[in-house]
Amino acid sequence: MSTTNTLATLAAVFVALYAAHSVGDHWVQTHHQACAKGAPTVAGRLACLRHVATLTLTKAAALAALALVADLTLHPITLLTGLIVDALSHYWADRRVTLAALAERLGKGDFYHLGAPRPDTADAPHLGTGAYALDQSWHIGFLFIAALIIAT
Known part of the structure; x- marks a missing residue:
């Protein structure tokens, strides 16, 4: 495959993965999966596994x-x-604890906790948290790695 074809394939694959990631992570994932997938239990691991399975199927379809x-x-x-x-x-x-631990080790713990609910207030978790930003940037980075693998 020529360099131009490889680059075009890489770009197209990344765009497809990125679009499917957004749909799969926010529309296909169930509320239960979103709430339970980080729990340190068998049920939490299974919820995460089901989420990743439907997300991967969404990416494969794209x-x-x-x-x-x-x-x-x-x-x-x-x-x-x-x-x-x-x-x-x-x-x-x-699984959440893994990414939180990595953020702490890399000096990003304060950013990870940015926007998290505070026990002494009525704050509620929302998508504007540091944890969400680090989670999504992790996923996007791996979408690029996956696109590199798929396009070669």
Whole structure:
């Protein structure tokens, strides 16, 4: 494949993964999965696993649509490898304690807790938290890694 074709494939795959990630992480994920996936229990691990499974299916569907519309051939091994790498990274981050611990180790703990509810107030969790920003940037970084794998 020429460099131009590789770059075009990389760009198209990343855009498809990014769009599918946003849909899968916010529309396909159930309320139960969103609330339970970080719990340190078997139920929490299963909720996270179900979320990642439906998210990965959403990404696979987006890539299939891309391949169909753009007459793009994606190698099954690199496609599967890229989706697995992305799914594993997503599961790891969505267990929450893992990403929080990494943020602490890297000196990002204060940012991670930015916007989190304070016990002495009526604050409620919202999407404008440092935890959400670090979570999404982690996922987007791995979308790029997955796109690199899939496009090669």
